[in-house]
Amino acid sequence: MSMTHDLIVVGAGTGNYLFTPAFDGLRRAIVEPSRFGGTCLNRGCIPTKMFVVAADAVRTAQRADRLGVRARVESVDWPAVRDRIFDRIDPLHERAMAYRRANGVDVYTDAAEFVGPGRLRAGDVELSADRIALAAGSRPIVPDIPGLKDVEHHTSDTIMRLDRLPASMLIVGGGFVAAEMAHVFSSFGVAVTIVHRGPRLLGSEDRQIADRFTELASRDVDVRLDSEVLRVDRSPQGVVGTIENSLGRGQVAAEVVLVAAGRRPNSDLLGLEKAGIEVDEHGHVVTDANGSTTAPGVWSLGDLSNHFQLKHLANAEARTIVHNLTHLYDQRPLPASFVPHAVFADPQVASVGATQQQLQDAGVDHVIAVREYADAAYGWALEDSTSFVKLLADPRQRTLLGAHIIGPDAAILIQPLIQAIMTGQTVDQIAREVMYIHPALTEVVEQALLEL
Ligand SMILES: Cc1cc2nc3c(=O)[nH]c(=O)nc-3n(C[C@H](O)[C@H](O)[C@H](O)COP(=O)(O)OP(=O)(O)OC[C@H]3O[C@@H](n4cnc5c(N)ncnc54)[C@H](O)[C@@H]3O)c2cc1C
Numbered sequence: 001m002s003m004t005h006d007l008i009v010v011g012a013g014t015g016n017y018l019f020t021p022a023f024d025g026l027r028r029a030i031v032e033p034s035r036f037g038g039t040c041l042n043r044g045c046i047p048t049k050m051f052v053v054a055a056d057a058v059r060t061a062q063r064a065d066r067l068g069v070r071a072r073v074e075s076v077d078w079p080a081v082r083d084r085i086f087d088r089i090d091p092l093h094e095r096a097m098a099y100r101r102a103n104g105v106d107v108y109t110d111a112a113e114f115v116g117p118g119r120l121r122a123g124d125v126e127l128s129a130d131r132i133a134l135a136a137g138s139r140p141i142v143p144d145i146p147g148l149k150d151v152e153h154h155t156s157d158t159i160m161r162l163d164r165l166p167a168s169m170l171i172v173g174g175g176f177v178a179a180e181m182a183h184v185f186s187s188f189g190v191a192v193t194i195v196h197r198g199p200r201l202l203g204s205e206d207r208q209i210a211d212r213f214t215e216l217a218s219r220d221v222d223v224r225l226d227s228e229v230l231r232v233d234r235s236p237q238g239v240v241g242t243i244e245n246s247l248g249r250g251q252v253a254a255e256v257v258l259v260a261a262g263r264r265p266n267s268d269l270l271g272l273e274k275a276g277i278e279v280d281e282h283g284h285v286v287t288d289a290n291g292s293t294t295a296p297g298v299w300s301l302g303d304l305s306n307h308f309q310l311k312h313l314a315n316a317e318a319r320t321i322v323h324n325l326t327h328l329y330d331q332r333p334l335p336a337s338f339v340p341h342a343v344f345a346d347p348q349v350a351s352v353g354a355t356q357q358q359l360q361d362a363g364v365d366h367v368i369a370v371r372e373y374a375d376a377a378y379g380w381a382l383e384d385s386t387s388f389v390k391l392l393a394d395p396r397q398r399t400l401l402g403a404h405i406i407g408p409d410a411a412i413l414i415q416p417l418i419q420a421i422m423t424g425q426t427v428d429q430i431a432r433e434v435m436y437i438h439p440a441l442t443e444v445v446e447q448a449l450l451e452l
């Protein structure tokens, strides 16, 4: 069977948000072989943060002693924590799919693959359209570590749905997923070991932030830095990893192994070569500044084509792609600069713009202000002695070049700085032309700005 549409969207993660009223009345199709909502809703941002809230509750109770509050965490009821999350998330797929169908969109539930320019196949249906938006996302990378494929191993796709809480967990990798999952499982009482090949966790953060994060994460997690997992074998307990670092070889035993070694775009599953769509050396679909691929009439967005792999960027790109799909002669550029991010670990980290190392390497003149939470009244209330705000600014233009925060509510505290950096406000404008609520934690941001 073959079907002609005006718009085909491949992937119902962020792709599902492309169907704005601008396309009402047109022949529309979406292809999604898995679950509507994609990675973020089903196995990414949303469930992880719902687990993080539970983990934060444990840590808050465990650390209340410093406030004079004697609290004890009796137990973590894993099935209750897990089911609260997935009982809420899991029904959304069917609802979203039914909503689209009711909205007049044809839904295909097989994977899509190009068979020629402007032509896709999904199962036994051939689909064609003048306008195609690719939003097929990414998937976890499982490195070729000897023995790994022969033992039961998890990625972020499966670790949140374990039947029961394991006694111990070996995490391979030291990035976003490792940091967040180590927080979740260690706070739930699992003995977590992170084996990371780099010298510090969250190695792409500003070095001062990554160093502080590594130091603090090591309080609750066994962190092995500059270490390689040479092989993984089955053991009576679960798995045993053979680890090597400059001191020699050793073994880490655990009940469960979580691979958190990055994600790759799903470009290899789409038959792109048949449609003349190029990919780069990392497998990202190549686009121009407006999100157009190398094939006319085909746009791409999200993890499939951008290197940041963040949901707020995919969402922002989707808004631009909607415009570009409907204004063929007035194409707008995708948002590309100053993409912020936050890591919802223990402690939280948030960042926007350049790190100190990036500015130094590029020879960019800059001034730095570092302000501890402990300098602000709310920091006293928290008895905080480890968190800080670090700002980097252009000494002449007086604009922000980078902002980095480690500590409670970092992802919220950074928002005015994101606004400033993206709109080009000067540090003086954001420090002196607005009021900061006293004695909220935002005062530490104000203080850092005033120091520049
Ligand atoms: C554990 C975890 C936590 C995360 N937490 C955050 C966070 O806190 N904040 C944040 O900003 N980002 C977070 N992310 C990243 C975020 O989930 C992704 O950046 C975002 O989901 C990308 O959206 P997307 O639409 O590009 O891809 P996806 O959401 O992956 O959607 C792609 C869809 O395409 C479908 N598909 C694949 N192949 C085909 C095919 N051949 N035909 C048709 N459909 C296909 C897939 O089934 C999928 O549903 C997290 C990721 C993970 C893994």
Ligand SMILES: NC(=O)c1ccc[n+]([C@@H]2O[C@H](COP(=O)([O-])OP(=O)(O)OC[C@H]3O[C@@H](n4cnc5c(N)ncnc54)[C@H](O)[C@@H]3O)[C@@H](O)[C@H]2O)c1
Pocket (backbone or CB within 6 Å): 143, 144, 172, 173, 174, 175, 176, 177, 178, 180, 196, 197, 198, 229, 260, 261, 262, 263, 308, 309, 310, 341, 342, 343, 344
């Ligand atoms: N809060 C958030 O926004 C959030 C949370 C989780 C995930 N994510 C997104 O998902 C993506 C994937 O997360 P991630 O933690 O898997 O990736 P990552 O890129 O953050 O970290 C990957 C880690 O794996 C290590 N690694 C790579 N290859 C390896 C190998 N062969 N052996 C051992 N270690 C190896 C790297 O050194 C790095 O430490 C992130 O890039 C991020 O964009 C975002």
